Amino acid sequence: MYLDCNLGAQYAGLSNVGCQLFNSSGFTVGGRVLAAVDLGSGVYGADVPVPAGFTGTAFWDCEVSGVVAAERITNTTSTVKLAADGLDDVMVEASLNARQALSITTAMVAGVLSGAGDPGGVIIVKAAGTPATTRVTAATTGEGNRTTMILNPPA
Secondary structure, three states: OEEEEEOOHHHOOOOOEEEEEEEOOOOEEEEEEEOOEEEEOOEEEEEOOOOOOOOEEEEEEEOOOEEEEEEEEOOOOOOOOOOOOOOOOOEEEOOEEHHHHHHHHHHHHHOOEEOOOOOOOEEEEEEOOEEEEEEEEEEEOOOOOEEEEEEOOOO
8 A cells, every 4th residue: 555644844855764554452564664755845655565454553754763653544455446537637548538438438338329230320329327328429331330430428
């Protein structure tokens, strides 16, 4: 689990900042992990192996001055939850982010399809689970090849 902590500007640029886990009984869990990242201004971060179900405290220290920060960790899981906009910054195409691309892909795989039997017609693909929303409109040739695609991803 990636953990970070702000030790304050007075601790910026140190090379010996680390994190040690202590369980709720006060015993160490794993070894001390050196901060792999100094984000500047005394903010440090590290990938700390936190066991699933762990409850305890992450102590951040610099060996010169002892413990300088602590963070309570309660009942961790091994899962990661994305925010609703968690994929919005991942661009797949010039104007299509990962969440929008997944919506179009899901529509193409599982959405209601109409017009596919008309040679040289227009194929309409509805959003999966929301048949009132059109996600893709495709013009086709007599052979069924797509010539124009209009995508309607969610905002």
